[in-house]
Amino acid sequence: MHIPDGFVAAPVAIAGAAVAVAGLAICVRRAGRDGTERQLPLAGLVAALFLILGAPIIPVTVGTSGHLLGGTLAVALLGPWLGPVAITVVTVTQALFLGDGGVSALGVNVVNLALVPAAVGYPVLLGLRRALPRAPTGTAVAAGIAAAVSVLAAAALFTAEYVVSSAAGVPLRTVAASIFGVYALVAVLEGLITTVVLRALLALRADLVRVAR
Amino acid sequence: MSATHDPSAALLVPADTPVHRMPPQCKVAATALFVLAVAATPTGAYWPYLWYLLLLSAVAAMARLPPLTLLRRLVVEVPFLLFVLALPVLGAAPQLTLLGMELSVPGLHAAAAIALKATFGLLATGILAATTPLPEIITGLERLRVPRVFTAVASFMVRYTEVVLAELARTRTAALCRGGDPRWLWQLRDVATGLGALVVRSFERGERVYLAMASRGYTGALPVALTGNPASRTAWSVALAVPVLAVAGTILG
Numbered sequence: 001m002h003i004p005d006g007f008v009a010a011p012v013a014i015a016g017a018a019v020a021v022a023g024l025a026i027c028v029r030r031a032g033r034d035g036t037e038r039q040l041p042l043a044g045l046v047a048a049l050f051l052i053l054g055a056p057i058i059p060v061t062v063g064t065s066g067h068l069l070g071g072t073l074a075v076a077l078l079g080p081w082l083g084p085v086a087i088t089v090v091t092v093t094q095a096l097f098l099g100d101g102g103v104s105a106l107g108v109n110v111v112n113l114a115l116v117p118a119a120v121g122y123p124v125l126l127g128l129r130r131a132l133p134r135a136p137t138g139t140a141v142a143a144g145i146a147a148a149v150s151v152l153a154a155a156a157l158f159t160a161e162y163v164v165s166s167a168a169g170v171p172l173r174t175v176a177a178s179i180f181g182v183y184a185l186v187a188v189l190e191g192l193i194t195t196v197v198l199r200a201l202l203a204l205r206a207d208l209v210r211v212a213r
Numbered sequence: 214m215s216a217t218h219d220p221s222a223a224l225l226v227p228a229d230t231p232v233h234r235m236p237p238q239c240k241v242a243a244t245a246l247f248v249l250a251v252a253a254t255p256t257g258a259y260w261p262y263l264w265y266l267l268l269l270s271a272v273a274a275m276a277r278l279p280p281l282t283l284l285r286r287l288v289v290e291v292p293f294l295l296f297v298l299a300l301p302v303l304g305a306a307p308q309l310t311l312l313g314m315e316l317s318v319p320g321l322h323a324a325a326a327i328a329l330k331a332t333f334g335l336l337a338t339g340i341l342a343a344t345t346p347l348p349e350i351i352t353g354l355e356r357l358r359v360p361r362v363f364t365a366v367a368s369f370m371v372r373y374t375e376v377v378l379a380e381l382a383r384t385r386t387a388a389l390c391r392g393g394d395p396r397w398l399w400q401l402r403d404v405a406t407g408l409g410a411l412v413v414r415s416f417e418r419g420e421r422v423y424l425a426m427a428s429r430g431y432t433g434a435l436p437v438a439l440t441g442n443p444a445s446r447t448a449w450s451v452a453l454a455v456p457v458l459a460v461a462g463t464i465l466g
Binding site: 005013042049104105196205 | 342412
């Protein structure tokens with residue numbers, strides 16, 4: 001999912017950067033209002049976990065590296081404002097250090113990986129929590145489904161970004177089919193991992209999960 | 214900060230060169246601008262890349278980096294190159310025939326541009342990572358007026374990476390001692406519960422680290438000694454010369 005340099009056209013990269021900066025500015029302001037000083041170490045810990053677990057675990061043939069994206073897990077743990085901040089820190093570190101994702105595509109990557117889980121995953125999570133039983137398993141399953149939905153939303157956005165860039169006039173249907181074929185699998189795995197990890201956390205330390213408070 | 218707290222230590226090539234000594238904020242800004250300049254190269258133009266290669270080689274030579282270390286980094290882009298290979302086959306007309314295959318000309322140009330830009334992005338960030346420890350990059354970003362929430366989370370991330378890696382090693386040792394060695398799909402439950410336990414254990418150790426910091430007077434801001442110094446005008450002009458030269462090459466080329 002980490003887009004490298006040169007993959008999207010310059011206007012798309014610039015638009016992505018503008019959306020990313022605007023979205024993150026809102027996140028920073030709202031996170032500050034929440035009084036998050038005590039939550040900062042937790043955010044750092046989430047970022048460290050994603051940096052380590054972000055090593056590619058699912059080989060993807062169509063050219064995007066698939067691994068735990070973790071955005072929805074982050075917003076479930078840290079809330080919709082601090083969660084994107086933690087994911088953005090990981091994304092920037094991956095681009096500058098690990099060569100995962102390009103520096104010029106950072107804006108687009110931040111939108112796909114950090115802002116989509118907050119804008120799509122979090123509302124889905126809140127809605128499902130109302131529908132499902134209040135028990136820890138209900139919350140964990142709701143987060144899993146929200147994670148899968150936000151992976152698919154990110155995949156749709158990625159397809160749109162790629163088609164607008166239209167590098168070589170590859171037809172929309174071919175691109176969409178190959179991306180969605182792969183990301184359907186990624187979404188299922190992401191949902192499962194999110195559910196399992198959140199279930200374990202809720203059983204042992206429910207106070208760390210912001211969405212359950 | 215000691216090397217054990219630095220997850221990027223493996224990428225670092227320690228040496229005492231002008232590139233290593235350069236203030237981190239200058240290096241981060243120069244790298245980002247260079248990558249942006251490369252990304253802005255129009256599709257179908259190939260001469261500028263020779264110029265970029267020359268610029269990067271000069272910086273790498275000045276930093277005394279072994280070329281193989283930088284080239285090894287390019288392994289990351291292999292999956293993307295597989296995608297790029299599909300472009301000439303699937304792309305639009307006009308077509309040309311090469312070795313009996315119908316290849317799209319715009320597809321070939323697009324594939325070449327993507328591969329070259331991704332490669333140069335990796336080489337440029339590779340030089341940054343090889344000459345600058347991650348904690349220094351964070352102080353550099355702080356100097357570049359990145360909001361403090363980001364740098365605070367990032368510096369906690371650097372510290373906790375070591376905590377999590379140590380927990381991971383402990384959990385793995387404990388599992389091995391009890392005969393646990395999950396490698397098949399039906400043992401997935403072991404992996405999942407292990408992951409959950411790792412998360413919880415890391416959280417609890419991280420909490421203790423935070424309380425220790427708080428009891429020693431941590432209020433959210435790092436001591437001035439760790440936040441770096443302003444860079445001199447000379448350092449800025451030397452660092453920014455690289456992206457400026459890259460842009461000049463693009464325009465002239």
